[in-house]
Amino acid sequence: MNPKELISFVADYFPMLVRKPAPKYVSESGNRVYGMVAEFHETPKIYHAAEIVRDAGYSKWDVHTPFPIHDMETAMGIKTTKLPLMAGGAAITGVIIAILLQWGTTAYLYPTVVQGKPFEAWEPFVPIMFELGVLLTAFMCIFGMLALNGLPRFHHPLFSHERFYKVSDDRFFIAIESTDPKFDPSETRALLEKAGGTGIALIEDED
Amino acid sequence: MSAIHPDESMARRMHGLQPGEQPVARKNPILPGSSDDGTLSEDPGKRAPCVLGDRSFEDVTNIVCGYAEAKMPKPWLAALTITSSIAALGTGMILYLIITGVGVWGLNNQVDWAWDITNFVFWIGIGHAGTLISAILCLLKQNWRTAVNRSAEAMTIFAVVCAGIFPGIHVGRVWFAWFLAPLPNSNGIWPNFRSPLLWDVFAVSTYATVSLLFWYMGMIPDVATLRDRAYMRLTKGISRPMALPMPIGNDIPLPMLPKPDQLRCLIYGIMSLGWRFSSRHWHRYEKAYLILAGISTPLVLSVHSIVSFDFATSVIPGWHTTIFPPYFVAGAVFGGFAMVLWLMIPLRIILPNFSDLLTKRHLENMAKILLLTGTMVGFAYGMEFFIAWYGANEYEFAVFADNRVNPAKAPYWWAYWTMITCNVVFPQLFWFRKMRQNPLVIWIVATAVTIGMWFERFVIIVTSIHRAFLPGEWHMFFPTWVDILTFVGSCGIFLTLFLLFLKFLPVFALAELKVVMPQSHTHDDH
Numbered sequence: 001m002n003p004k005e006l007i008s009f010v011a012d013y014f015p016m017l018v019r020k021p022a023p024k025y026v027s028e029s030g031n032r033v034y035g036m037v038a039e040f041h042e043t044p045k046i047y048h049a050a051e052i053v054r055d056a057g058y059s060k061w062d063v064h065t066p067f068p069i070h071d072m073e074t075a076m077g078i079k080t081t082k083l084p085l086m087a088g089g090a091a092i093t094g095v096i097i098a099i100l101l102q103w104g105t106t107a108y109l110y111p112t113v114v115q116g117k118p119f120e121a122w123e124p125f126v127p128i129m130f131e132l133g134v135l136l137t138a139f140m141c142i143f144g145m146l147a148l149n150g151l152p153r154f155h156h157p158l159f160s161h162e163r164f165y166k167v168s169d170d171r172f173f174i175a176i177e178s179t180d181p182k183f184d185p186s187e188t189r190a191l192l193e194k195a196g197g198t199g200i201a202l203i204e205d206e207d
Numbered sequence: 208m209s210a211i212h213p214d215e216s217m218a219r220r221m222h223g224l225q226p227g228e229q230p231v232a233r234k235n236p237i238l239p240g241s242s243d244d245g246t247l248s249e250d251p252g253k254r255a256p257c258v259l260g261d262r263s264f265e266d267v268t269n270i271v272c273g274y275a276e277a278k279m280p281k282p283w284l285a286a287l288t289i290t291s292s293i294a295a296l297g298t299g300m301i302l303y304l305i306i307t308g309v310g311v312w313g314l315n316n317q318v319d320w321a322w323d324i325t326n327f328v329f330w331i332g333i334g335h336a337g338t339l340i341s342a343i344l345c346l347l348k349q350n351w352r353t354a355v356n357r358s359a360e361a362m363t364i365f366a367v368v369c370a371g372i373f374p375g376i377h378v379g380r381v382w383f384a385w386f387l388a389p390l391p392n393s394n395g396i397w398p399n400f401r402s403p404l405l406w407d408v409f410a411v412s413t414y415a416t417v418s419l420l421f422w423y424m425g426m427i428p429d430v431a432t433l434r435d436r437a438y439m440r441l442t443k444g445i446s447r448p449m450a451l452p453m454p455i456g457n458d459i460p461l462p463m464l465p466k467p468d469q470l471r472c473l474i475y476g477i478m479s480l481g482w483r484f485s486s487r488h489w490h491r492y493e494k495a496y497l498i499l500a501g502i503s504t505p506l507v508l509s510v511h512s513i514v515s516f517d518f519a520t521s522v523i524p525g526w527h528t529t530i531f532p533p534y535f536v537a538g539a540v541f542g543g544f545a546m547v548l549w550l551m552i553p554l555r556i557i558l559p560n561f562s563d564l565l566t567k568r569h570l571e572n573m574a575k576i577l578l579l580t581g582t583m584v585g586f587a588y589g590m591e592f593f594i595a596w597y598g599a600n601e602y603e604f605a606v607f608a609d610n611r612v613n614p615a616k617a618p619y620w621w622a623y624w625t626m627i628t629c630n631v632v633f634p635q636l637f638w639f640r641k642m643r644q645n646p647l648v649i650w651i652v653a654t655a656v657t658i659g660m661w662f663e664r665f666v667i668i669v670t671s672i673h674r675a676f677l678p679g680e681w682h683m684f685f686p687t688w689v690d691i692l693t694f695v696g697s698c699g700i701f702l703t704l705f706l707l708f709l710k711f712l713p714v715f716a717l718a719e720l721k722v723v724m725p726q727s728h729t730h731d732d733h
Binding site: 042043044047050062063064065066067068069070071072073075076078080081083084087091101102105106109110112114115117121124125127128130131132134135137138139141142144145146148149151152153154155156158159162165166167168169170 | 263264265268389391395396397399400401402403405406409410413416417420421423424428431432434435436438439442476477480481482483484485486487488489490491492493494495498499502503505506509513516717718719721722726727728729
């Protein structure tokens with residue numbers, strides 16, 4: 001995460017700490033413009049539209065779909081997430097904690113003779129090593145996934161767009177942010193129209 | 208979509224986002240004159256549809272959310288009244304046990320594990336089907352699992368809740384239950400990490416946590432759908448006022464309270480964590496789901512293996528066998544699928560449209576799993592007996608011959624033969640296609656298997672320890688009324704939780720169901 005991303009991450013959660021840069025575009029009512037959305041009705045259309053926006057060179061944009069569309073990563077040009085690496089790290093941490101917990105208590109803190117077995121025998125420690133490894137991996141998967149996604153975040157400018165609520169049912173949306181260097185109200189609108197989008201609208205950022 | 212869709216009136220009503228009644232059921236079967244609903248074709252070149260009735264995405268959303276939004280039918284309220292009373296009774300029994308002591312159970316010096324541990328193993332076993340469906344079938348790319356995975360995972364959580372009660376209360380002085388945790392006691396002694404009982408604590412608590420997280424993560428997008436629908440109804444001003452539902456008679460209006468949709472916005476809003484269906488999020492979400500499925504697969508196999516170590520590492524004849532881990536795992540999957548079927552088949556009748564999402568093909572697939580795992584369990588019973596004879600350990604052989612099988616000598620012969628009949632004989636019906644395609648037959652077999660799997664644990668636990676090496680120690684076990692009512696109460700807790708789940712959470716994995724529909728393909732040609 002580079003410093004710029006860190007600042008925008010902090011700004012999402014604690015807007016009072018970070019002074020926002022002057023808005024690039026302002027709507028007629030004087031609010032900062034968050035970006036532009038276009039609506040699509042069918043899966044193949046949103047897939048091809050994503051390819052068009054990707055090829056036009058946009059970087060700060062997103063596709064919102066009611067379900068994960070197969071191979072959308074390619075259509076959008078998303079890099080593969082680092083989540084598996086993080087989960088692997090969590091698994092190793094879990095195993096190390098289990099080793100320290102069991103070996104430390106059984107062989108050092110309070111060695112107790114149980115069935116005459118050697119104090120530091122590793123074999124009986126395997127089940128708990130496995131369980132703790134799995135547990136921490138699961139925590140990392142879910143909480144790591146949420147953290148990388150910037151969730152929980154209960155307010156988002158997109159939620160001010162009434163039609164956007166249909167995204168949880170059967171609509172598909174492309175949202176291009178105004179902070180994207182290539183964003184331009186008329187050109188972006190033309191691009192989204194060319195890609196087959198309907199109901200194209202500017203979204204205001206209310207704060 | 209066809210022009211005259213039988214659900215069109217429902218679709219129109221829901222399109223206005225009114226807090227609709229239950230969607231109208233489509234007439235089954237669709238092939239006239241047969242019991243086939245269009246999914247039972249055996250043509251290997253044709254894949255059976257996972258969602259019937261030419262549904263659009265919107266239909267599926269309406270159907271699934273309709274269950275959580277519409278008023279539940281009266282039978283649901285009546286059922287909840289009964290099950291929650293039973294759950295309250297069970298809670299009372301647990302309190303009575305804690306106040307009085309484990310002497311209120313039928314345990315004695317010889318049989319010191321009986322119904323408590325039987326119930327524990329029974330419930331934890333039932334939980335396995337949920338994780339199996341969500342994890343192993345996910346890795347094997349079995350699309351049909353999307354119809355059952357949410358409710359099976361919910362069932363897993365509730366079964367683990369019931370399972371967790373018994374080891375907690377069977378220790379006697381429950382205020383010392385913290386001895387289970389890896390903490391030093393007041394003498395500085397740590398728990399014995401070489402004991403399978405402690406492994407079990409870790410295994411079951413990890414399993415409960417991971418299952419809960421898996422279930423919750425799967426629900427985030429679907430709960431966000433419920434949140435959005437409630438918000439849209441509120442902004443359009445078509446929300447129902449709050450009313451107290453009554454099992455009999457009219458609902459009591461409560462206009463001073465907030466509207467149900469306001470509560471939905473708040474609670475579902477918090478639960479869905481602000482999910483906004485972003486593809487960048489979906490990408491990480493799917494990766495996380497896949498890793499979770501990957502780690503849950505060995506986890507689910509490990510849990511019942513470790514439960515079986517509780518028995519297998521002892522030196523008691525009848526417990527001390529190496530076949531226990533795979534035998535217990537197969538039994539757990541068997542019992543779990545039986546419970547899934549036992550719950551789902553009545554729901555297909557009670558809740559309209561359920562049968563479009565949970566087709567006969569789903570039932571048939573699960574019946575095949577019952578047949579497979581039932582036969583594996585039957586093989587394990589036979590192999591256990593064979594090794595007792597072949598191993599030439601006369602004590603072990605006596606446990607089988609004289610404590611279990613032979614009616615002339617074994618006082619618990621009826622329990623053993625109930626187990627064999629229910630678990631091995633009944634599932635063999637599924638060799639016949641007519642049988643495994645008939646929901647009623649499947650439901651009867653599922654009932655038998657559930658009973659049989661409870662008896663399996665009873666047979667393993669009680670018949671092995673009620674006669675030890677010295678005949679002077681031999682004792683019978685008789686359950687007391689507290690034993691019986693505690694078990695009945697745990698069934699009440701399970702069913703109450705399941706009924707609440709049906710009402711308040713998305714019963715189907717909406718986003719996953721949409722993925723297996725033909726409209727989700729990105730290319731028009733396939």
